[in-house]
Amino acid sequence: MANYNKRIRYKNKWRNIKVGESPGTIAIPDDAVKPRIAVFSFNQTDLQISEGSDFKTITQQIKKCTEHTHWIKINGLGDAALIESIGSLLNINHLVLEDVVNTHQRPKFDEYDDYVFGTSRIIYFNKKDEMVNCQFSALVKDNLIISFEERHYNYFGVVEARLQAGKGSIRTAGPGYIFYALTDTILDNYFVLLGNLGDQIDQTEDRLYKSPDKTIMFEAQQLKRMLIAIRRACWPERDKINDMIRSENALITKEVKVYLRDAYDHCIQAMDLIESYKEVTSSLIDLYLSMVSNRMNEIMKVLTIISVIFIPLTFIAGIYGMNFSREDTHGHVISDNMPELYLHHGYIYALILMLAIGIIQLIIFWRKGWFNKL
Incomplete structure (x- = not known):
């Protein structure tokens, strides 16, 4: 050869x-x-x-x-x-x-x-x-x-x-x-x-x-x-x-x-x-x-799908990561400051919500044919 x-x-x-x-x-x-x-x-x-x-x-x-x-x-x-x-x-x-x-x-x-x-x-x-x-x-x-x-x-x-x-x-x-x-x-x-x-x-x-x-x-x-x-x-x-x-x-x-x-x-x-x-x-x-351009487009498509999936999850995690106090300096409860923080099993519910959002997005992307030829 x-x-x-x-x-x-x-x-x-x-x-x-x-x-x-x-x-x-x-x-x-x-x-x-x-x-x-x-x-x-x-x-x-x-x-x-x-x-x-x-x-x-x-x-x-x-x-x-x-x-x-x-x-x-x-x-x-x-x-x-x-x-x-x-x-x-x-x-x-x-x-x-x-x-x-x-x-x-x-x-x-x-x-x-x-x-x-x-x-x-x-x-x-x-x-x-x-x-x-x-x-x-x-x-x-x-x-x-x-x-x-x-x-x-x-x-x-x-x-x-x-x-x-x-x-x-x-x-x-x-x-x-x-x-x-x-x-x-x-x-x-x-x-x-x-x-x-x-x-x-x-x-x-x-x-x-x-x-x-x-x-x-x-x-x-x-x-x-x-x-x-x-x-x-x-x-x-x-x-x-x-x-x-x-x-x-x-x-x-x-x-x-x-x-x-x-x-x-x-x-x-x-x-x-x-x-x-x-x-x-x-x-x-x-x-x-x-072919190089198409391959780059496929890579960018994968990265875009991953980014789109994690954007709402990051948004939810970012909201509940804000450090606003539930009580003021006198011990009074502030009703508008994240009542979910004291919710029983709130962490589990948040994870379930994030998982459900991710699954729903994957189903939508699949039905639109975005996963073809990846």
Whole structure:
């Protein structure tokens, strides 16, 4: 069973803003990790893979495999020289390179004369239960695609496995198809996240019905925050995919657009799930607060009934607790000062009267239904 008391932290990414800096400046984040490079060169019959950490890994593989399509996979953005070398090699606008290293970007798709550029958000949970929200960027040009990821986390292992298997269109449909495959993998992982969150929402709801406590409200709020983070990633992803479908660029072929329409449908489904789960989490919070309020009302109802019962009894006891003397200083009887004090068995009669008043009140309250659901 999940540990609901463990706080789920969020790994937020903030841009280091330098006021007045030149557009296109490549400013590497302080916590950026050193890059790991994997180059997949493939065609219908062959797949060549090379790995390294410097620019030579890329150039050597491209020169060696001239009849191949290349997927250059870069994990880590901690090398400004590498980013600049890639920009010089492919003649990439410096504003695009700036978007690659400034990892606060929302999902988008930009077209240029001979290449296209897109970003997405990668969301996953690390071993510390931190919700990591990283940026994924990709450049598609000619017969190659370069993908950039912030971390060394192997998020696209499924796509690598498909390349190695060589089945379907992944080796023959060009770099635009690889771009689609990476985007679709990101969307599929959104569904995995939403599935896990949906299970947690159901478990939280069950606990709310069985044994509600204040931790439920905190858990529901955490779940809602996670859904908001996924929504912020998924909502512009829909616009990005729509832009790709409408693109006239030759790098996004008609075959790829067919698959992109399917990815667009998946994005819409994910957004529907997110909105549904958000409503459920909000309802859980409202329901818990209503239950707390109802419980408080029940407690106040019990206390009110007890108070109402004892008010007349206290009144009677208060009257006969007044210390007015029955006789004056000369020994004369004062007839108006509590004649009941000298009544035989007066104490018993007072108790009986108080008991009768209490019983009569209980009967009246019962007939009015005040004791229901106490």
